[in-house]
Amino acid sequence: MTAQTAQPPTEPAPPSSGVLEAHDIVKELGHGAGKVRALKGVNLSLNPGELTLLMGPSGSGKTTLLSILGCILTPTEGTLFVAGQSTEGLNPEQLAALRRRHVGFIFQAYNLFPTLTAEENVRVALDVRHQRGSEAVVRAQRALQQVGLRHKLKSYPANMSGGEQQRVAVARALVGAPSVILADEPTAALDSENGLAVMQLLSEIAKDKSRAVLAVTHDPRTIPFANRVLRIEDGLIVGEERHAEGVETVHELARNRKRKANA
Amino acid sequence: MTFTLAFRNLFYDRIRLVVTLVGILFSIVLVAVQLGLYLGARTMIISMIDRADGDLWVMAYGTKNFEEAQPIAARERFAALSTPGVAKAIPLVTAFTDWRKPTGGSTLVVVIGAEAEDGGLRPWNVIEGDVSGLGARDAVMIDKTYLAELGVKGIGDTAQVGASRVRIAGLTEGIRSFTVTPYVFTTLNRARSLVDMPADKITYVLVKLAPGADPETVRTEISHKLPDSEVLTRAEFRQRSLNHWLFATGAGVALIGGAVLGLVVGTVIVAQTLYSSTKDHLNEFATLRALGSSGGYIHKVILAQAGLSAVLGYVLGMTIALTIVYLSEHTALPIVMTPALAALLLALTVAMCAISALSAIGKVMRIDPAMVFNR
Numbered sequence A: 001m002t003a004q005t006a007q008p009p010t011e012p013a014p015p016s017s018g019v020l021e022a023h024d025i026v027k028e029l030g031h032g033a034g035k036v037r038a039l040k041g042v043n044l045s046l047n048p049g050e051l052t053l054l055m056g057p058s059g060s061g062k063t064t065l066l067s068i069l070g071c072i073l074t075p076t077e078g079t080l081f082v083a084g085q086s087t088e089g090l091n092p093e094q095l096a097a098l099r100r101r102h103v104g105f106i107f108q109a110y111n112l113f114p115t116l117t118a119e120e121n122v123r124v125a126l127d128v129r130h131q132r133g134s135e136a137v138v139r140a141q142r143a144l145q146q147v148g149l150r151h152k153l154k155s156y157p158a159n160m161s162g163g164e165q166q167r168v169a170v171a172r173a174l175v176g177a178p179s180v181i182l183a184d185e186p187t188a189a190l191d192s193e194n195g196l197a198v199m200q201l202l203s204e205i206a207k208d209k210s211r212a213v214l215a216v217t218h219d220p221r222t223i224p225f226a227n228r229v230l231r232i233e234d235g236l237i238v239g240e241e242r243h244a245e246g247v248e249t250v251h252e253l254a255r256n257r258k259r260k261a262n263a
Numbered sequence B: 001m002t003f004t005l006a007f008r009n010l011f012y013d014r015i016r017l018v019v020t021l022v023g024i025l026f027s028i029v030l031v032a033v034q035l036g037l038y039l040g041a042r043t044m045i046i047s048m049i050d051r052a053d054g055d056l057w058v059m060a061y062g063t064k065n066f067e068e069a070q071p072i073a074a075r076e077r078f079a080a081l082s083t084p085g086v087a088k089a090i091p092l093v094t095a096f097t098d099w100r101k102p103t104g105g106s107t108l109v110v111v112i113g114a115e116a117e118d119g120g121l122r123p124w125n126v127i128e129g130d131v132s133g134l135g136a137r138d139a140v141m142i143d144k145t146y147l148a149e150l151g152v153k154g155i156g157d158t159a160q161v162g163a164s165r166v167r168i169a170g171l172t173e174g175i176r177s178f179t180v181t182p183y184v185f186t187t188l189n190r191a192r193s194l195v196d197m198p199a200d201k202i203t204y205v206l207v208k209l210a211p212g213a214d215p216e217t218v219r220t221e222i223s224h225k226l227p228d229s230e231v232l233t234r235a236e237f238r239q240r241s242l243n244h245w246l247f248a249t250g251a252g253v254a255l256i257g258g259a260v261l262g263l264v265v266g267t268v269i270v271a272q273t274l275y276s277s278t279k280d281h282l283n284e285f286a287t288l289r290a291l292g293s294s295g296g297y298i299h300k301v302i303l304a305q306a307g308l309s310a311v312l313g314y315v316l317g318m319t320i321a322l323t324i325v326y327l328s329e330h331t332a333l334p335i336v337m338t339p340a341l342a343a344l345l346l347a348l349t350v351a352m353c354a355i356s357a358l359s360a361i362g363k364v365m366r367i368d369p370a371m372v373f374n375r
Helices: A062-069 A092-102 A118-127 A134-146 A162-175 A192-205 A220-225 A244-262 B002-012 B014-051 B076-081 B131-135 B144-150 B188-195 B215-225 B234-248 B251-280 B282-290 B295-328 B339-365 B369-373
Strands: A020-029 A036-046 A051-055 A077-082 A103-106 A180-184 A212-217 A228-233 A236-242 B056-060 B086-100 B106-113 B126-129 B139-143 B158-161 B164-172 B183-186 B204-209 B229-233
Touching: A020 A062, A036 A062, A036 A077, A036 A236, A051 A062, A051 A192, A051 A220, A062 A180, A062 A212, A062 B369, A092 A103, A092 B295, A103 A162, A118 A134, A118 A162, A118 B002, A134 A162, A162 A180, A162 A192, A180 A192, A192 A212, A192 A220, B002 B014, B002 B295, B014 B234, B014 B251, B014 B295, B014 B339, B056 B076, B056 B215, B056 B234, B076 B086, B076 B204, B076 B215, B086 B188, B106 B144, B106 B188, B131 B139, B131 B164, B139 B144, B144 B164, B164 B183, B164 B188, B183 B188, B204 B215, B215 B229, B229 B234, B234 B251, B251 B282, B251 B295, B251 B339, B282 B295, B282 B339, B282 B369, B295 B339
Parallel strands: A051 A212, A051 A228, A103 A180, A180 A212, B106 B183, B139 B164
Antiparallel strands: A020 A036, A020 A077, A228 A236, B056 B204, B056 B229, B086 B106, B086 B158, B086 B204, B126 B164, B139 B183, B158 B164
16 A cells, blocks of 8 residues: 655565565666666555556656566565565566466557557457457457447557557556556657546546556656555655545546547 | 467568568479479489389499490390299390481480380380380380480481481380480390490390299399399399489489578578568567567467468469479479478478577567567
């Protein structure tokens, strides 16, 4: 539930019942004289039913932390629990299996396969989970319906707007029913209207009590959609704000802004 | 989805696909032509030995191949015939001589003489005339492939061989010599006359074994009786001829070398194009990895891409190769395509593409999935 700010490494933490827990995460990048300590002991916990924003300036360690939380990078020190399972000592294939089971990704540049249709792009996420056949097609279509793209099943990314492509990416992240969705600058490549739509979508998704959503961003327009905001600087979490009571109001605010823009 | 991804990756960049297919196609055609020539040469080298009705061959010591044999004494036939286990001993004459064209000029030919009634070595694939016609005065049979080279047009035409006149009494189809020297079939005595061989000489004795006779025992017996001659089984003589023409002369090595070169060039082209295609799709592979795909899943995509390239390249390459085979059918050096060679080419193509995929797989497995965040 909480992120501890700038504290020294402590005793190894016990496995948590939280969706994702990071304890004393340190990450060193590079070698020799070029070695950089990108994360200096990060502690955070992501709880289901919450949309958390991770904000900070360039070079603060946001993306490195996201990579570690998504089991793409391994920490130099510290422990990470995903759905209660420690990642310590896991090899790349085991980490991939953990991602498959519990993590969904949304990327800044969408990272859709240009040669596949929207439905096929979503189905890839099921295919890597060995879920195939007509059931996979139905699930992919349902996920696209959930993000409002039922009419774009057979469209290729090149024939979709940036907002639509990002919504396909959201559907792809959702379709495997992960415990955690990690979004890297999900609105950075979008105009304000599409950015707003994607944030609305993420906040809706975060209401699911079986799932936590973490979005890395430097876009202040996204703040009203968050349940909480973590601030990271120089590889350390330096602040946390909670907007628990404000979320509904924020949604209304967003709707009002959209209405204004349309008018 | 692995197949769909591979298929779409392959067809997404049409120019690269064309380059890949041209590489495979070039390789298949080169290998098919080289190995087809090798098979064709092999067939030509051993065709006379396989067609002759002899389980054992008695010949002068050191004979290297069917065409280049020294004469032996004709009486050796009777020594062979008197050996237990021998059913028949058939004399055969072969020798190089000059064929003087009616239109002027001359060319080298191999005269083959045998008595038709002996059944030793008669012309086959006769398309005009009849083998029995060889009994007629001056009669010879040639293959229609060599009509132009021999300066004749067909049955009834005459030419001069040595000091004698010959008349075309029949034509065969597909009896060609590896040395591109035309074969001229005639009777035993006329052959002797044409090549100026004494009446007490022959070139080979074809030994037909009696049913149940042990070839090794008979061979040993004949060898004891004829210490100045060599006795080989059909398989040994076939192998000796092949060794001489294909390996001692270097012709076979050149053909096999060409085939290997074709494979190497094909592998390099396919590897290069697959590698660069994979490099272009690296972000997609990193995305797959980030989505949690296993290494095996990514291997499957790349191998499916290589397999698809192999099948497409094979179909196109074989179409061209078969066209070349068809066009070469009536030439002096026909290219042979057999089901076994076609299957071998498919296996080689798939292996070539699979090997080519290794570099691409290596590249993908070294990528950092974190690159998906840096795009």
